Amino acid sequence: MDYRHAKVSDIPEVAKVFATAIDDIDRKHGFYEKPTLSSPPSPQYAFWLKKNPGAFWVAEDRGQVVGYTFSFLRGSLWFLADLFILPEHQGKGIGGTLIKKTLGSWRERRITNRALITPAFNRASVSLYMRYEMLPRQPVYFASATREAVERGLQDKGVKELEVEEVKNFRAASPILDKAHKLALGIPSGWHNEFFFEVLRSRCLIFRKRGRLEGYSFVRPNGRLGPLVVRSASSFAPAFDLTMQAAVESKAEKVMMFFPGTNRGAVRMGMKHGFRIDYPLLFLSSRPMGDFENYLFYSPGLM
Numbered sequence: 001m002d003y004r005h006a007k008v009s010d011i012p013e014v015a016k017v018f019a020t021a022i023d024d025i026d027r028k029h030g031f032y033e034k035p036t037l038s039s040p041p042s043p044q045y046a047f048w049l050k051k052n053p054g055a056f057w058v059a060e061d062r063g064q065v066v067g068y069t070f071s072f073l074r075g076s077l078w079f080l081a082d083l084f085i086l087p088e089h090q091g092k093g094i095g096g097t098l099i100k101k102t103l104g105s106w107r108e109r110r111i112t113n114r115a116l117i118t119p120a121f122n123r124a125s126v127s128l129y130m131r132y133e134m135l136p137r138q139p140v141y142f143a144s145a146t147r148e149a150v151e152r153g154l155q156d157k158g159v160k161e162l163e164v165e166e167v168k169n170f171r172a173a174s175p176i177l178d179k180a181h182k183l184a185l186g187i188p189s190g191w192h193n194e195f196f197f198e199v200l201r202s203r204c205l206i207f208r209k210r211g212r213l214e215g216y217s218f219v220r221p222n223g224r225l226g227p228l229v230v231r232s233a234s235s236f237a238p239a240f241d242l243t244m245q246a247a248v249e250s251k252a253e254k255v256m257m258f259f260p261g262t263n264r265g266a267v268r269m270g271m272k273h274g275f276r277i278d279y280p281l282l283f284l285s286s287r288p289m290g291d292f293e294n295y296l297f298y299s300p301g302l303m
């Protein structure tokens with residue numbers, strides 16, 4: 001087995017490893033619905049190579065990519081974004097070796113916490129991460145609702161507790177988003193907002209309360225929302241409603257979110273807007289972190 005940094009030409013194979021491994025584990029646990037598309041590959045892979053090429057590793061067996069991993073740093077928080085191995089190559093130590101490689105890529109940097117999100121039902125991944133002292137801290141759920149259900153939820157009341165500004169110029173807004181992120185979570189927002197805005201073409205809303213910066217959210221044209229970041233839990237519900245309004249305007253068939261199970265605002269608002277849980281995951285970290293009442297993730301690999 002060879003371990004090396006990923007290259008642009010690996011991206012189609014990396015996307016296939018992801019699709020094969022996730023479909024396999026979903027099938028084994030009754031969560032499989034339809035094949036995961038690997039072509040065209042998610043644009044996140046090319047973005048990772050642009051931003052942190054040193055932390056993107058592949059495992060190669062006789063010229064074939066059989067596994068890959070990527071991690072990023074947010075301040076002193078290390079986050080394992082992806083780790084996937086082809087089913088026939090699992091259980092042979094490749095996953096463990098790739099974790100060491102991508103963690104080692106950051107050895108010059110100060111790391112005070114390590115975290116990731118993994119399917120809650122994957123015994124192999126949960127136990128592998130526990131060996132690296134990353135322990136389950138928070139259940140996280142993918143959930144979705146029809147646009148009609150979300151729209152009905154919006155009709156109950158017109159929330160005007162927050163002022164909202166839509167970002168048109170990302171460069172100008174970027175320091176404001178970063179400030180809101182630090183106020184909410186105590187860590188910088190990194191390059192992910194650039195990806196949401198410039199690659200995924202998500203709408204970005206900034207929230208203020210009587211002129212004071214409260215947070216921000218993103219909504220993709222396909223109805224996927226997140227991250228949603230607010231500095232105080234009391235702003236979560238109004239920020240969520242304003243984000244739902246933007247999701248409804250997208251005209252996407254479904255609205256999708258990825259919420260921490262202990263976020264009371266997300267649970268309450270999710271019920272109001274008709275969300276149903278699709279997929280259970282777990283957030284693991286080496287130390288307790290984050291105020292999950294103030295936050296909705298975008299995905300298991302992008303915060």
Ligand SMILES: CC(C)(COP(=O)(O)OP(=O)(O)OC[C@H]1O[C@@H](n2cnc3c(N)ncnc32)[C@H](O)[C@@H]1OP(=O)(O)O)[C@@H](O)C(=O)NCCC(=O)NCCS
Binds near residue numbers: 021022092094117
């Ligand atoms: C999770 C995954 C990345 C691990 O990679 P891998 O190459 O199979 O992992 P390794 O062989 O290095 O280690 C797996 C360890 O888990 C252990 N394990 C497997 N099933 C287990 C169980 N039910 N309970 C406890 N430990 C278990 C293995 O025995 C092995 O430990 P060992 O080397 O001490 O015996 C890989 O299985 C995979 O891609 N799974 C599907 C996709 C996925 O869920 N990825 C994680 C997304 S974050």
